[in-house]
Amino acid sequence: MRVDRIIAIVLILSLAACSSEKRLARQAEANAIYEDLDSVEIVVSRENPYRGSATRDMDLLHTRLEVTPDYAEQWLYGKATLKLRPYFMPASTLVIDAKSMQINTVALVKADKTQVSLTYTYDSVQLKIKLDREYTSSETFSIFIDYIAKPNERVVGGSAAISEDRGLYFINPYGREKDKPTQVWTQGETEAASCWFPTIDKPNEKCTSDIFITHDKKYVSLSNGIMVSSTPNKDSSVTDYWKMDLPHSPYLFMMVIGDFSIIKNRWREIEVNYYVEKEYAPYAQQIFGNTPEMMEYFSQKLGFDYPWQKYSQISVRDYVSGAMENTTATLHTELLQRTSRELLDETYEDYVSHELFHQWFGDLVTCESWSNTPLNESFATYGEWLWNEYKYGKEYADYKNYGNYKGYMGESEKGKNVDLIRFYYEDREDMFDKHSYDKGGYLLRYLQTIVGDDAFFKSLELYLKTNQFKPVEIHNLRLAFEEVTGRDMNWFFNQWFLNSGHPVLDIKYNYTTDSVFVTINQRQNTDKGLVYQLPFKLNVHYGKNIDKHQEILTKRNQTFGYKAYGTPSLIDFDGERVVLCQKTENKTVDNYVFQYNNSGNYVAKMEALEKLAEEQKKSDPARYALQSALNDKFFDVRRYAIEQIRISEANKETVLPEIEILARGDKYSKVREAAIKKLDFQRDNKFLPVFEAALSDSSYIVAAAALRAISNLDATKALEKTKLFEGDMNININDAVADVYATKADQSYQAAFEDKVHKSIPSNKYLLMYYYANFLCRMDDKNTVLKGLDFLYNESEPSESRTLTSAGKGTVKRVMDYYERKRKIDDKQLSIADKAEQLEIQERINNYDVIISKAKEHYDDLVIKMREFK
Numbered sequence: 001m002r003v004d005r006i007i008a009i010v011l012i013l014s015l016a017a018c019s020s021e022k023r024l025a026r027q028a029e030a031n032a033i034y035e036d037l038d039s040v041e042i043v044v045s046r047e048n049p050y051r052g053s054a055t056r057d058m059d060l061l062h063t064r065l066e067v068t069p070d071y072a073e074q075w076l077y078g079k080a081t082l083k084l085r086p087y088f089m090p091a092s093t094l095v096i097d098a099k100s101m102q103i104n105t106v107a108l109v110k111a112d113k114t115q116v117s118l119t120y121t122y123d124s125v126q127l128k129i130k131l132d133r134e135y136t137s138s139e140t141f142s143i144f145i146d147y148i149a150k151p152n153e154r155v156v157g158g159s160a161a162i163s164e165d166r167g168l169y170f171i172n173p174y175g176r177e178k179d180k181p182t183q184v185w186t187q188g189e190t191e192a193a194s195c196w197f198p199t200i201d202k203p204n205e206k207c208t209s210d211i212f213i214t215h216d217k218k219y220v221s222l223s224n225g226i227m228v229s230s231t232p233n234k235d236s237s238v239t240d241y242w243k244m245d246l247p248h249s250p251y252l253f254m255m256v257i258g259d260f261s262i263i264k265n266r267w268r269e270i271e272v273n274y275y276v277e278k279e280y281a282p283y284a285q286q287i288f289g290n291t292p293e294m295m296e297y298f299s300q301k302l303g304f305d306y307p308w309q310k311y312s313q314i315s316v317r318d319y320v321s322g323a324m325e326n327t328t329a330t331l332h333t334e335l336l337q338r339t340s341r342e343l344l345d346e347t348y349e350d351y352v353s354h355e356l357f358h359q360w361f362g363d364l365v366t367c368e369s370w371s372n373t374p375l376n377e378s379f380a381t382y383g384e385w386l387w388n389e390y391k392y393g394k395e396y397a398d399y400k401n402y403g404n405y406k407g408y409m410g411e412s413e414k415g416k417n418v419d420l421i422r423f424y425y426e427d428r429e430d431m432f433d434k435h436s437y438d439k440g441g442y443l444l445r446y447l448q449t450i451v452g453d454d455a456f457f458k459s460l461e462l463y464l465k466t467n468q469f470k471p472v473e474i475h476n477l478r479l480a481f482e483e484v485t486g487r488d489m490n491w492f493f494n495q496w497f498l499n500s501g502h503p504v505l506d507i508k509y510n511y512t513t514d515s516v517f518v519t520i521n522q523r524q525n526t527d528k529g530l531v532y533q534l535p536f537k538l539n540v541h542y543g544k545n546i547d548k549h550q551e552i553l554t555k556r557n558q559t560f561g562y563k564a565y566g567t568p569s570l571i572d573f574d575g576e577r578v579v580l581c582q583k584t585e586n587k588t589v590d591n592y593v594f595q596y597n598n599s600g601n602y603v604a605k606m607e608a609l610e611k612l613a614e615e616q617k618k619s620d621p622a623r624y625a626l627q628s629a630l631n632d633k634f635f636d637v638r639r640y641a642i643e644q645i646r647i648s649e650a651n652k653e654t655v656l657p658e659i660e661i662l663a664r665g666d667k668y669s670k671v672r673e674a675a676i677k678k679l680d681f682q683r684d685n686k687f688l689p690v691f692e693a694a695l696s697d698s699s700y701i702v703a704a705a706a707l708r709a710i711s712n713l714d715a716t717k718a719l720e721k722t723k724l725f726e727g728d729m730n731i732n733i734n735d736a737v738a739d740v741y742a743t744k745a746d747q748s749y750q751a752a753f754e755d756k757v758h759k760s761i762p763s764n765k766y767l768l769m770y771y772y773a774n775f776l777c778r779m780d781d782k783n784t785v786l787k788g789l790d791f792l793y794n795e796s797e798p799s800e801s802r803t804l805t806s807a808g809k810g811t812v813k814r815v816m817d818y819y820e821r822k823r824k825i826d827d828k829q830l831s832i833a834d835k836a837e838q839l840e841i842q843e844r845i846n847n848y849d850v851i852i853s854k855a856k857e858h859y860d861d862l863v864i865k866m867r868e869f870k
């Protein structure tokens with residue numbers, strides 16, 4: 001799964017309700033005490049229960065499903081035939097996960113296909129079935145269940161990764177939302193597959209499947225494996241038969257029904273298809289087109305060919321996360337549907353590589369329990385790095401990976417410091433955090449550099465071959481590395497995967513005429529006495545020559561000494577920047593300038609620039625280095641230098657013209673955008689021509705920055721310029737347009753504003769509604785505000801999306817609160833005003849009362865509507 005960070009940000013901005021208290025309460029961590037590095041005594045948190053792998057009483061061998069959606073009720077009619085056998089011990093009862101279903105029949109299917117009813121109990125979560133007799137593990141039997149899945153009657157949970165967990169979603173089922181397609185899609189992970197079919201809903205279960213999907217012939221379906229047939233029925237429906245003859249876990253089962261264009265591609269003999277809405281068909285190759293090359297690269301790198309029968313990717317509406325690696329059929333958020341112009345700014349290709357890598361790590365080899373989630377997610381995150389390095393170069397891959405480093409460090413600084421492999425957590429959705437993704441992905445890269453490329457990929461190949469179609473735990477991975485390398489690897493996995501935190505290093509570099517010394521002090525306070533064992537590279541630079549050393553830090557306080565060959569220009573710990581740590585170093589400004597100029601490593605360069613940015617006010621060399629970084633060969637370094645460089649009287653004559661050149665002509669849109677923003681800060685009319693030219697930039701983010709910059713100099717002109725973007729639906733430009741509408745608050749633009757909001761996809765709509773509420777607060781005209789309140793209500797009330805309704809409720813309240821405050825001020829004024837003024841104020845108060853009363857009415861309605869979602 002790939003967590004959608006954008007949605008999370010939008011949710012905060014849109015005033016949507018969230019359950020942060022619950023999440024804060026979950027930050028209790030499992031405490032581990034280290035006796036030494038090779039034998040671990042785990043002392044567990046006493047607050048949360050132990051989360052081991054699910055007990056396997058029964059083995060599910062095969063699932064046959066016949067399903068038909070009912071849009072009016074938002075139900076799924078299903079007939080499931082499950083083939084099972086006792087796992088080891090003989091058994092006469094069977095427990096099946098089946099959440100919020102109506103169960104019509106439970107029967108044993110005999111060899112002659114006749115059915116015998118079985119007795120069962122059902123508590124809306126699990127079916128407990130009494131079999132006709134005791135079965136041994138050498139016998140199989142088949143159970144038939146006729147059911148109706150009623151996902152909306154489920155009490156939903158949720159997390160940062162998955163905002164709801166009803167398993168089966170009907171999008172715009174009544175067609176009430178114009179300009180929005182009607183779709184059905186599923187989301188199994190973590191344990192919501194059992195919301196749409198009865199199963200043993202645990203990651204350590206795997207089975208084959210035949211899925212028959214009956215749907216209106218105007219739609220297409222997508223599911224796991226190969227579509228064997230599509231048979232028309234007597235009515236206007238067809239039945240698609242999807243066959244998956246390799247075992248995979250129930251949470252990876254999927255189904256989508258909707259109106260999609262299918263763009264066909266191939267990798268070797270395997271079909272690679274992209275499902276998008278018609279308008280995006282022309283861009284599907286640009287969005288997903290690198291998939292076959294990725295499949296080839298990953299297959300070769302892993303020594304294990306892509307294991308499945310086909311590979312499809314689909315983009316659906318209102319998805320609850322970023323993307324999901326359903327076996328052979330990855331499901332993506334609608335954000336992946338982008339035009340060529342939008343793709344210039346962001347491709348979302350990391351989603352594509354992440355989910356594809358999961359087809360090996362997660363789907364073929366699956367974490368046996370959610371405690372082992374990093375075996376899925378750390379690998380998929382590492383897969384992004386692997387592809388980026390191959391396709392776009394190491395600097396680009398490091399740039400992305402530095403984001404992972406900061407992601408994990410940010411989560412750690414906020415107080416979440418938990419073991420990567422966690423057996424004690426409150427909610428399994430908590431596993432989908434920056435530890436499992438960012439930290440684990442970063443560590444796999446570190447592991448790669450420790451054992452070397454050959455051993456690393458050989459180990460992964462062995463791990464995949466040994467454990468294919470099986471559940472795994474972290475030790476399976478360690479054992480593969482130990483078998484291939486012939487080295488004990490407990491130290492690595494214990495300190496990194498079975499422990500929390502990271503090393504905090506104080507590094508002191510010193511030298512004399514004949515020696516170089518590096519003293520490293522491990523200052524982390526883990527309460528567990530853990531001293532990390534850290535292999536690292538130490539580089540001593542003498543001008544263009546580098547004296548390189550491979551070392552292992554093993555002590556809390558350790559000094560390494562080398563022969564000096566003159567005065568070092570730089571002594572540098574971890575030259576490749578692969579060690580996951582926080583560090584303080586006694587480097588000078590000159591050292592950092594040298595580091596920036598001579599380290600080819602993106603992270604080392606950024607570290608240097610971060611320090612030089614702090615020093616630029618008092619140090620000329622720091623300032624010059626930052627200025628020279630404006631012309632760095634790597635785009636993100638240029639972007640960073642633009643953002644950080646301080647403009648002063650002393651340098652403005654030299655620096656601003658350079659930035660203007662970048663604004664007008666840099667190859668990368670993110671650099672042009674940063675340059676426009678920098679010029680915008682100057683609030684200088686002389687840059688107006690630069691901004692006006694940038695309105696027709698090929699990139700939306702550049703045009704958006706330019707529109708905002710114009711607005712800061714001349715709001716009337718900016719409002720006029722919004723007309724250039726009337727037909728555009730891109731969120732970056734619409735965000736800027738809405739900002740201008742709200743700032744200038746010109747009533748004649750109300751219709752244009754509403755059109756923008758109305759046509760936006762939900763994840764963009766929240767943001768625009770927020771601006772629209774600001775617009776209404778600046779209006780003051782009763783009729784305009786009343787019309788606007790009706791508009792906000794109509795945009796959110798008929799929606800089937802909880803988040804959108806919540807955003808509607810928030811924005812209506814925003815307007816209501818604002819006019820209540822104004823009314824209070826006028827109330828006070830009224831008592832001190834003279835007669836003539838009183839009339840005027842009283843009229844205003846009357847108008848506010850009408851507005852407040854209308855807002856209150858809509859707000860109350862939306863509160864009721866929110867309750868109905870539960």
Ligand SMILES: [Zn+2]
Pocket residue numbers: 001002354358376377380
């Ligand atoms: Zn993932």
